[in-house]
Amino acid sequence: xxxRFRSKEFWTPAMITGGGLLMALILIAIIAPSTMKQAxxxxxxxxxxxxxxxxxxxxxDFGRDLLARALVATRLTLLMTAGAAAISVVSGVxxxxxxxxxxxxxxxxxxxxxxxxxxxxxxxxxxxIAAVLEPGVSSAVIAIGIAGIPGFARITANLASAVSSSDYxxxxxxxxxxxxxxxxxxxxxxxxxxxxxxxxxxxALSLVEISALSFIGLGVQSPEYDFGRLLNxxxxxxxxxxxxAVGPSVMIALTGLSxxxxxxxxxxxxxxxxxxxxxxxxxxxNRTVPLAESDTALVRVKNLRVSIPGRQExxxxxxxSINPGEVVALVGESGSGKSLTAMAVAGLPSExxxxxxxLLRVGDMNMLAAPDQSRLAKEIxxxxxxPGTTFNPSLRMGSQLTEVLRTHLGMGRAEAREVIVNAxxxxxxxxxxxxxxxxxxxxxxxxxxxAMIAASIxxxxxxxxxxxxxxxxxxxxxxxxxxxFRRIHREQGTAMLFISxxxxxxxxxxxxxxVMKSGExxxxxxxxxxxxxxxxxxxxxxxxxxxxxxxxxxAPATSGAPTS
Amino acid sequence: xxxNAQIPPAVLGPQPAGLGRRAALAAGKxxxxxxxxxxxxxNLNVRFGAAHVLKDVIMAVPAGTVVGLVGESGSGKSTLGKTLxxxxxxxxxxxxxxGEDFTRMHGKRRRQMRREVQYIPxxxxxxxxxxxxxGQTLAEALDPHGANPMEHREVIAAALERVKLDPSAAEKYxxxxxxxxxxxxxxxxxxxxxxxxxxxxxITSALDVSVQADIIRxxxxxRGKVDSAMLFISxxxxxxxxxxxxxxxMYQGRIVEQGLIESVYRNPQxxxxxKLLASVPGSPAFTLD
Numbered sequence: 075x076x077x078r079f080r081s082k083e084f085w086t087p088a089m090i091t092g093g094g095l096l097m098a099l100i101l102i103a104i105i106a107p108s109t110m111k112q113a114x115x116x117x118x119x120x121x122x123x124x125x126x127x128x129x130x131x132x133x134x135d136f137g138r139d140l141l142a143r144a145l146v147a148t149r150l151t152l153l154m155t156a157g158a159a160a161i162s163v164v165s166g167v168x169x170x171x172x173x174x175x176x177x178x179x180x181x182x183x184x185x186x187x188x189x190x191x192x193x194x195x196x197x198x199x200x201x202x203i204a205a206v207l208e209p210g211v212s213s214a215v216i217a218i219g220i221a222g223i224p225g226f227a228r229i230t231a232n233l234a235s236a237v238s239s240s241d242y243x244x245x246x247x248x249x250x251x252x253x254x255x256x257x258x259x260x261x262x263x264x265x266x267x268x269x270x271x272x273x274x275x276x277x278a279l280s281l282v283e284i285s286a287l288s289f290i291g292l293g294v295q296s297p298e299y300d301f302g303r304l305l306n307x308x309x310x311x312x313x314x315x316x317x318x319a320v321g322p323s324v325m326i327a328l329t330g331l332s333x334x335x336x337x338x339x340x341x342x343x344x345x346x347x348x349x350x351x352x353x354x355x356x357x358x359x360n361r362t363v364p365l366a367e368s369d370t371a372l373v374r375v376k377n378l379r380v381s382i383p384g385r386q387e388x389x390x391x392x393x394x395s396i397n398p399g400e401v402v403a404l405v406g407e408s409g410s411g412k413s414l415t416a417m418a419v420a421g422l423p424s425e426x427x428x429x430x431x432x433l434l435r436v437g438d439m440n441m442l443a444a445p446d447q448s449r450l451a452k453e454i455x456x457x458x459x460x461p462g463t464t465f466n467p468s469l470r471m472g473s474q475l476t477e478v479l480r481t482h483l484g485m486g487r488a489e490a491r492e493v494i495v496n497a498x499x500x501x502x503x504x505x506x507x508x509x510x511x512x513x514x515x516x517x518x519x520x521x522x523x524x525a526m527i528a529a530s531i532x533x534x535x536x537x538x539x540x541x542x543x544x545x546x547x548x549x550x551x552x553x554x555x556x557x558x559f560r561r562i563h564r565e566q567g568t569a570m571l572f573i574s575x576x577x578x579x580x581x582x583x584x585x586x587x588x589v590m591k592s593g594e595x596x597x598x599x600x601x602x603x604x605x606x607x608x609x610x611x612x613x614x615x616x617x618x619x620x621x622x623x624x625x626x627x628x629a630p631a632t633s634g635a636p637t638s
Numbered sequence: 639x640x641x642n643a644q645i646p647p648a649v650l651g652p653q654p655a656g657l658g659r660r661a662a663l664a665a666g667k668x669x670x671x672x673x674x675x676x677x678x679x680x681n682l683n684v685r686f687g688a689a690h691v692l693k694d695v696i697m698a699v700p701a702g703t704v705v706g707l708v709g710e711s712g713s714g715k716s717t718l719g720k721t722l723x724x725x726x727x728x729x730x731x732x733x734x735x736x737g738e739d740f741t742r743m744h745g746k747r748r749r750q751m752r753r754e755v756q757y758i759p760x761x762x763x764x765x766x767x768x769x770x771x772x773g774q775t776l777a778e779a780l781d782p783h784g785a786n787p788m789e790h791r792e793v794i795a796a797a798l799e800r801v802k803l804d805p806s807a808a809e810k811y812x813x814x815x816x817x818x819x820x821x822x823x824x825x826x827x828x829x830x831x832x833x834x835x836x837x838x839x840x841i842t843s844a845l846d847v848s849v850q851a852d853i854i855r856x857x858x859x860x861r862g863k864v865d866s867a868m869l870f871i872s873x874x875x876x877x878x879x880x881x882x883x884x885x886x887x888m889y890q891g892r893i894v895e896q897g898l899i900e901s902v903y904r905n906p907q908x909x910x911x912x913k914l915l916a917s918v919p920g921s922p923a924f925t926l927d
Binding site for chain 1: 710711723724725749752753756757759761764765766767768769770775778779782783785827846847848850851854873874875876877879880903904913914915916917918919920921922924926927
């Protein structure tokens with residue numbers, strides 16, 4: 075943890091500005107009351123002066139220096155805010171965790187009560203508490219502190235709910251670790267980061283609310299003063315001497331700003347996605363590439379490189395081609411660059427990656443440029459790994475499956491539905507017309523994946539890019555899906571780029587097998603070579619050896635029918 | 639359903655204390671007097687609301703053996719594992735751990751018994767607390783209250799050695815390990831208490847094939863050295879063959895077939911088992927046409 079705070083990435087401009095500002099405010103809070111008390115509180119005859127070299131912000135009706143008052147007020151304001159925020163955060167965390175540790179029924183009731191409490195604006199809540207208590211410093215702190223508890227308790231309970239369903243908490247519970255220890259050992263440490271960030275927000279909110287309370291006279295009472303009290307004092311002279319409001323206003327803004335900047339920087343530091351650098355990809359201008367007459371390949375990739383800009387090359391100069399009707403497999407383990415290669419070919423690389431190649435074309439479409447959207451939709455189809463996330467859960471299957479047909483092929487609704495119904499029937503989906511009226515969750519995983527495949531062929535694409543299309547499926551369903559790919563290939567002659575980590579799967583389906591490792595193609599095999607295990611590269615051999623194969627001995631599995 | 643596919647109810651005898659559990663494997667399939675069971679289940683029913691997930695499940699894991707549990711997603715194999723550990727509550731039926739009915743136990747006795755069944759989850763990235771060192775994680779398994787790694791340094795080192803990790807791993811945090819190494823730590827944690835039964839829930843499914851091969855080798859190397867029995871839940875029939883002694887096939891909430899790997903794979907009785915075996919790419923019956 076400590077080393078992370080020393081790292082360069084931690085000290086972003088926001089962190090430096092926010093941290094510097096807060097340090098300055100804390101210094102003021104320490105020094106100002108002892109050095110400027112005289113100027114801030116001594117009554118003098120120099121009443122209601124405008125700004126001058128002696129009094130930068132002028133003086134109030136009693137001849138007190140306004141700048142000094144604003145600076146001296148920093149200590150009380152910061153202390154009150156810190157106190158209120160501490161009450162909210164500590165009680166919130168304790169209540170939130172307690173809710174999560176209690177039984178289901180208590181938890182449900184407590185959560186509903188919390189939700190009701192959160193629904194009230196906390197300032198109104200604070201006003202009621204402050205009105206009940208005697209106005210003053212401590213009652214303002216207590217009021218704002220208590221008002222902030224439900225919000226923080228709710229956040230803690232939410233975080234706790236996420237952490238408590240993680241495997242390590244479940245395992246600890248199974249090991250017999252007591253709930254309190256689970257909270258202390260496993261939940262709090264893993265919630266600390268977001269809670270710390272949210273504490274910054276609570277601090278800023280408390281500052282504004284305490285100032286508001288003092289401003290309307292329910293908080294700090296004369297002769298004590300905080301920022302809000304000073305604002306209240308300035309109200310009477312707002313038209314005659316508006317500069318009086320400047321000091322406390324600027325101080326409130328600066329304090330709030332410093333804390334929010336720190337909170338923002340902490341949040342950005344905790345979220346790795348915030349570190350991603352987005353950049354404008356330099357696109358090739360030409361949408362199409364001229365084809366040499368001798369070049370009959372459907373897809374040609376020459377020296378493809380995919381990298382995280384300025385950091386790491388993930389695909390290191392890959393070249394291959396796919397002939398019309400050819401089924402090519404990219405095989406490798408995680409991190410081999412197989413999916414990145416395939417997505418670059420499909421024209422869908424991730425936004426934060428740089429893609430470069432000497433040539434990257436599908437047909438005559440230049441995939442380094444931004445190819446025509448409707449041609450892209452018609453000529454390349456993509457089948458993803460997880461049938462659970464391919465479809466939008468809130469829309470019916472029908473409108474999702476017919477989308478490409480309606481937008482890019484200009485079909486009417488009825489016509490598109492008819493085409494899709496036939497396609498679904500062709501991949502052995504029962505009651506296809508009925509399926510179109512269903513939502514994705516009503517279909518099984520295998521059915522969704524077959525629907526995806528059915529939808530991918532209705533545009534008669536030249537190329538299907540399938541990214542681990544059977545990995546998330548059961549073996550029996552996998553076999554069925556692979557059969558559909560084989561049938562489509564037989565009947566329509568569609569070329570395919572098939573990504574998989576499983577050599578046994580690709581052996582059955584593909585003509586050419588490219589083995590990838592660490593961003594490079596280490597071996598190119600034909601299906602026959604793979605079947606005969608004629609591999610040369612040590613990595614391919616290791617990969618083959620690593621795949622557990624079923625040994626059935628002499629008797630084949632399906633030969634004998636049951637005897638009964 | 640074929641009559642042979644029915645599982646005979648587990649014959650439960652008194653637990654012969656101190657008997658080398660490994661010896662039970664050899665006698666495991668022998669007809670006759672009760673082989674000691676690490677765990678057995680009779681007429682177990684589990685419901686989630688209206689869904690009847692486990693239907694009259696009858697099965698037994700002989701002490702010291704590794705039993706594979708295969709079936710498609712939704713068949714109930716994971717639910718069975720979680721019910722044995724005590725995560726899910728059965729609607730009816732009996733779960734016997736080491737000869738005693740676990741479902742009727744309460745309070746301290748139940749907590750103690752719980753430690754006799756350990757669970758290894760599928761995902762090595764979420765099974766270890768990111769803010770605790772390996773030593774702390776393993777110490778917690780030994781001693782849930784103190785969890786002080788310094789007190790158990792030697793036991794922890796031995797446990798790490800058992801899964802082929804250096805004792806220095808105890809000082810490190812999960813993010814310093816690869817997925818395969820994390821899975822080893824999770825295995826070490828489950829074996830820490832030498833429980834009667836370890837439930838391994840798809841522990842190689844999230845791993846790359848080469849890492850999966852490492853874990854398989856590790857499990858194979860442990861045979862004979864570990865007394866705990868294991869219920870190895872997997873959808874991969876080939877992995878099950880390499881790791882397990884016996885296999886159970888689960889289909890739609892029932893166990894439809896159980897037996898030694900060799901006999902079930904070579905001569906499957908239930909239609910679903912046949913379909914399953916024919917679906918494995920590379921198996922003789924597998925065809926895409």
